[in-house]
Amino acid sequence: LAKTTQPISMDSYEGQEVNITCSHNNIATNDYITWYQQFPSQGPRFIIQGYKTKVKNEVASLFIPADRKSSTLSLPRVSLSDTAVYYCLVGPNRDDKIIFGKGTRLHILP
Amino acid sequence: GAVVSQHPSWVICKSGTSVKIECRSLDFQATTMFWYRQFPKQSLMLMATSNEGSKATYEQGVEKDKFLINHASLTLSTLTVTSAHPEDSSFYICSATAGPYQETQYFGPGTRLLVL
Numbered sequence: 464l465a466k467t468t469q470p471i472s473m474d475s476y477e478g479q480e481v482n483i484t485c486s487h488n489n490i491a492t493n494d495y496i497t498w499y500q501q502f503p504s505q506g507p508r509f510i511i512q513g514y515k516t517k518v519k520n521e522v523a524s525l526f527i528p529a530d531r532k533s534s535t536l537s538l539p540r541v542s543l544s545d546t547a548v549y550y551c552l553v554g555p556n557r558d559d560k561i562i563f564g565k566g567t568r569l570h571i572l573p
Numbered sequence: 574g575a576v577v578s579q580h581p582s583w584v585i586c587k588s589g590t591s592v593k594i595e596c597r598s599l600d601f602q603a604t605t606m607f608w609y610r611q612f613p614k615q616s617l618m619l620m621a622t623s624n625e626g627s628k629a630t631y632e633q634g635v636e637k638d639k640f641l642i643n644h645a646s647l648t649l650s651t652l653t654v655t656s657a658h659p660e661d662s663s664f665y666i667c668s669a670t671a672g673p674y675q676e677t678q679y680f681g682p683g684t685r686l687l688v689l
Contacts, residue, residue, distance in 0.1 A: 497677060506577075506666045506680035507617070550616070552678075561607065561678075563617040 467551045472568040481538045483567050485551030488532050494554040496527060496534045501548045501566070510549075511536065546571045576600050577669050579681035586657055587689055594652045594684045596667030602647035603669035607678065608640070611664045623650050657688040 468486040475481045487496070495514050499507035511518055513525040513534070524537040538545060550566040576599040586592050596606060605624050609617040621642050623629040629642035641653040650669075654661055664685050668678040 495676065499678075499680075504664065504683065504685065506579075506668070506683045507678075509575075509677055509679065512677055561619050561622075563609075563619070565616050 466562060467553055467564040469549075469551055469564055469567045471565060472570065474570045474572060475541055476572050477542055478540050481541050481545070481569065481571075483536045483538075483549055483551075483569065484533055485536070485564075486533045487551070487553045490531050490553050496525065496531075497552045498523070498525065498534075498536045499550045499552065501550065507550060541569075541571050543571050543573060545569065575671070575677075575679040577603075577667065577679045577681040579665075579667055579684050581684060582682060583685040583687075585687045585689065588658050589656055592654045592657055592686060594654075594665055594667075594686075596650045596652070596669070596681050598648045598669045598671075598679070601669075601671045601679075603650075603671060604647070605670050606644055606650040607668045607670075608642060608650075608652050609666045609668070611666060611683075617666060620652075654686065657686070659688045662686055662688045 495512055497512040498510040500510050501507040511520055511523045511525045513527050515527050518525040526535045548566040548568050550563055578597045580595045584592055607622050608620045610620050611617045619632050620635045621629045621631045623642050623644035625644050625647050631637045639655055644650040664683050666683040668680040670676055670678055
C-alpha cells in the first residue's frame with residue numbers, strides 16, 4: 464500500500480508561495496502522484512498529477528525528486544480562496560487500494 | 574471536461590428508510606466509479622469500487638447488504654443506503670475514472686445525508 468504522510472496543517476499569507484510536501488516512501492514503479500484540493504462540503508478537485516521531475520499547469524507546480532519518495536505541491540501567490548484541505552494520493556495500480564491520507568489543512572491569512 | 578454529478582446534494586430521512594444517491598459522469602464514460610464516505614474534519618474513506626456490469630468490491634468493514642451499489646451503465650452508478658440509521662449520517666462522495674488503471678479520479682460534489 465502506498466501510504467502518504469503530509470503536514471496536518473499550514474498557515475500562510477496572501478501573495479506568498481506555498482509548498483506542501485508529501486512523503487511516500489514505498490511508492491511503486493508504476494505509481495503516479497496526484498494532488499487534490501477539497502473545500503468544506505464539496506468533493507475533492509483535481510489539481511495536478513506527475514510521475515517524475517517537474518510538472519506545471521495553470522494553478523500549481525509539482526516537484527518530484529529522482530527517488531520519487533516525496534513530492535512537493537507548489538502554489539504560487541496564494542489567495543484567501545486557496546484555504547482548503549490538500550490531499551496527496553499515490554498510485555494506484557489496478558490491484559492496489561486507494562487510501563486518502565489525512566491531508567494538509569492550508570489556511571491563508573490576509 | 575470530466576464532470577461528475579451527484580443527486581441529491583442533500584437528503585434528510587427518517588431512521589429505517591432507504592436512500593438512493595446517483596452518481597453520473599456527464600461527459601465521459603467511466604470505467605470505474607468509487608464511493609467514499611467522509612465524516613466531519615476527517616479524510617475520505619473508500620467504501621467500494623464498482624465497474625460497469627459487475628459486482629462492486631467493498632472495503633473491509635463496509636456492509637454490502639446495507640450499502641447497495643449498482644453500476645448499470647458507463648455513466649451511472651447508484652448507492653442505496655438501506656434501513657438508514659443516525660450513524661449513517663455522513664457526506665457521501667463518488668468519483669469516476671476513465672482509464673483502466675484508476676488514474677485521475679474526478680469527484681462529484683457530494684451528498685449530505687442526515688438520518689433522524
